[in-house]
Amino acid sequence: MRSLNIIGAGRLGKTLGRLWHQQGTFRVQTVCNRTADSTRAAVAFIGAGHGAASLESMDDADCWLIATGDGHIEEVAAALAPRLADKNDTVVFHCSGALSSKVLAPCRPAAIASAHPVHSFADPAQSVRNLAGTSVALEGDAAATSLLGSAFAALQCKLLAIAPENKSLYHAGSVFACNYLSALMDLSLRTFAAAGIEREQALELLSPIVMQTARNNMQLGPEKSLTGPIARGDATTVAAQLEALQQTDPQLAECYRQLGRACVELARRGTLSPDGADALTELLQEPPQ
Ligand SMILES: NC(=O)c1ccc[n+]([C@@H]2O[C@H](COP(=O)([O-])OP(=O)(O)OC[C@H]3O[C@@H](n4cnc5c(N)ncnc54)[C@H](OP(=O)(O)O)[C@@H]3O)[C@@H](O)[C@H]2O)c1
Incomplete structure (x- = not known):
């Protein structure tokens, strides 16, 4: 041996x-x-x-x-x-x-x-x-x-x-799905806290939906797993959420915009119409400084 x-x-x-x-x-x-x-x-x-x-x-x-x-x-x-x-x-x-x-x-x-x-x-x-x-x-x-x-x-x-030259990109791929998931959970808990929902209760309500979403993504792929206002092209709801986040914590609003734009690109590959996608992308642009 x-x-x-x-x-x-x-x-x-x-x-x-x-x-x-x-x-x-x-x-x-x-x-x-x-x-x-x-x-x-x-x-x-x-x-x-x-x-x-x-x-x-x-x-x-x-x-x-x-x-x-x-x-x-x-x-x-x-x-x-x-x-x-x-x-x-x-x-x-x-x-x-x-x-x-x-x-x-x-x-x-x-x-x-x-x-x-x-x-x-x-x-x-x-x-x-x-x-x-x-x-x-x-x-x-x-x-x-x-x-x-x-x-x-x-x-x-x-x-x-x-290939050795692809290691940084390969590693970034796991960072997105693994490390950034923890950052997403933290953003979610901070937002629930701002709505008056305690951490323990928020974790309890998130547990089944987060596990189900992870399973859906593994089994169906991200395009078919995306649900919610962006997948539906519901610009009114997105605008209201963005406004509430901006009032509460501009950093939460900034993350919502950036991730929202990534969701729009995902939804475009699903059932979201090109016009609906363009309207949401416009809404989720960075505000002028
Ligand atoms: N953790 C993960 O989830 C994970 C996953 C995949 C790959 N990796 C990779 O695995 C490697 C180790 O990560 P880890 O999380 O296991 O690290 P870790 O828990 O921080 O352990 C590092 C160990 O290295 C020792 N050490 C540091 N400098 C040293 C030196 N100059 N000479 C001798 N020993 C030294 C430390 O000794 P002391 O205890 O005495 O300080 C410690 O025991 C990294 O390359 C990491 O990228 C980690």
């Missing part, structure tokens, strides 16, 4: 470490975080391997995962590079959605790759239970992508090949 070192076993690193250890995919060997307490906790969570106080004191390994935050991957790769100078049978990878494998180029002749699981690792204990079925976008040197393809397939993940 191949050995795996993890530099930065935080939410993602310790989840993958534990799953690969449990599956017998990798022998988790040395773990190194920034602080000793965090390293100890990660080794305990993974249930295998031992901690190291520094990169220099880590054992050699067949495969290295750099799972620090994105901002530290480049400097860790540069620090790791000298000890890999003659290791052309070693694999080094990171799991960032935003960065390509090129950031690991100093580690050559090791084979380098990036493998981004489209999963939110907010709670590692939950991620250990839920990771199966996740898609993993993979790119890099053939020796590395082949090893990692098998390693993620062992966790029942689905593989998706991505």
